[in-house]
Amino acid sequence: MTEHNTLSVEETLAALRAVGEATRLRLVALLAESELTVKDATAILGQSQPRISRHLKLLTEAGLILRFPEGSWVYYRLADGAAGEFARDLVGRVTTSDPVLSADRERFQAIRKAKAEEAAAYFADKASTWDTERSLHAADSDVERALLRVLGDKPFQSFLDLGTGTGRLLELLSDRYVSALGVDASHDMLAVARANLSRIGLNHAQVRHGDIYALNVPPRSFDVVAIHQVLHFLDDPARALAEAARALRPGGRLLIIDFAPHELEFLRDSHAHRRLGFGHDQMRRWIEALDLEMEQVTDIAPQTDQENKLTVTLWLARDPRIVTDLPVADPTREVA
Incomplete structure (x- = not known):
């Protein structure tokens, strides 16, 4: 084991002291699955916000978890490196049938489901005007020009658009790919996408209902995968990536x-x-954790005279594995 994957005796004792308490062990077990906010942890564990915050502070000071402020919210996740691996290994050795931890997981899943339903209701209400509304937050024309520039002119075989919405990317890149699949969790969005694709006669792309956290597509089957203005709607972006x-x-x-x-x-x-x-930095950490290589990062700033307009960033990463002569999976085939 290399040195950077180990903890000193002092660090190990600090980690053991921090996690050696029931509430903090429950928090670490939850964080081993996903990031959490204080609000989420309070609802799951049924404890007061000051108490939860104190426990999270102690875990942070011990180096087991990291704290990421984001506006008025703060997200917590397990630390990188040896400390995070120590926490995951510890949780992995705790029986999954423990009634307290099982109840925590059930409440966590209920919160996730409620948030997903909230987002689905929002998309259902906004499907018909989605492209117009999205333009209120970013200069789509500038973003699309940058997107085409980043991908280059060279055609590719297969394209997967995650959170395809109204199918705009399928249309924009239609002259670059041989076949494409758009996946979205909203039936209303998919209805609009199908109508849009039919209207322009785009026959080499299809859309499908699916879960971005559990894609029903064969592994290693797409040359380009895009996630366009989707991650900010998700509670667990790293899992989707x-x-x-x-x-x-x-x-x-x-x-x-x-x-x-x-x-x-x-x-x-x-x-x-x-x-x-x-x-x-956050996106780079996620990308490198997946053994991908970040190739390019492009920021598109809003016009200075436009208030409440947001800067849009494009991150392009590549799978560094070498192409072999293994059989190529049909990317549009559903996985049983």
Whole structure:
């Protein structure tokens, strides 16, 4: 084991002292599955906000978890490196049948479900005017020009658009790919997308209902995977990125388009945003954790005379694996 994957005796004792308490062990067990806010943890554990905050502070000071302020919210996740691995290994050795931890997981899943339903209701209400409304937050024409520039002119075989919405990317890139699949969790959005694709006669792309956290596509089956203005609606962006990476062929590219960090809190309530943008360092950590290589980062700033307009960032990553002569999976085939 290399030195950077180990803890000193002092660090190990600090970690053991921090996690050696019932509430803090429950928090670490939850954080081993996903990021959490204090509000989420309070609802799951049924304890007061000051008490939860104190426990999270102790875990942070011990180096087991990291704290990420985002507007008026703060997200917590397990630390990187040896401390995070120590916490995951510890949780992995605790029986999954423990009634307290099982109840915590059930409440956590209920919160996730409620948030997903809230977002679905929002999309259902906004489907018919989605492209117009999205333009209120970013200069789509500038973003699309940058997107085309980043991907280059070279055609590719297969394209996967996650959170396809109204199918705009399927249309924009239609002369670049041989076949494409758009996936979305909203039936209303998919109805609009199908109508749009039919209207322009786009026959080499299809759309399908699906879960971005559990894609029903074969692994290693797409040359380009895009996640366009989707991650800020999700409670667990890293999990969605892992699914996207799973779908990449060796040498394939992952294109992420989303907002840079901002302070527009009203977007949480009015537009169902869960995250107020993503920083370069945060995205790079997620990408490198998936064994992908970040190739390019492009920031598109709003016009200076436009208030409440957000900077949009494009991140382009590549799967560094070498293409082999293994059989190529049909990317549009559903996985049983």
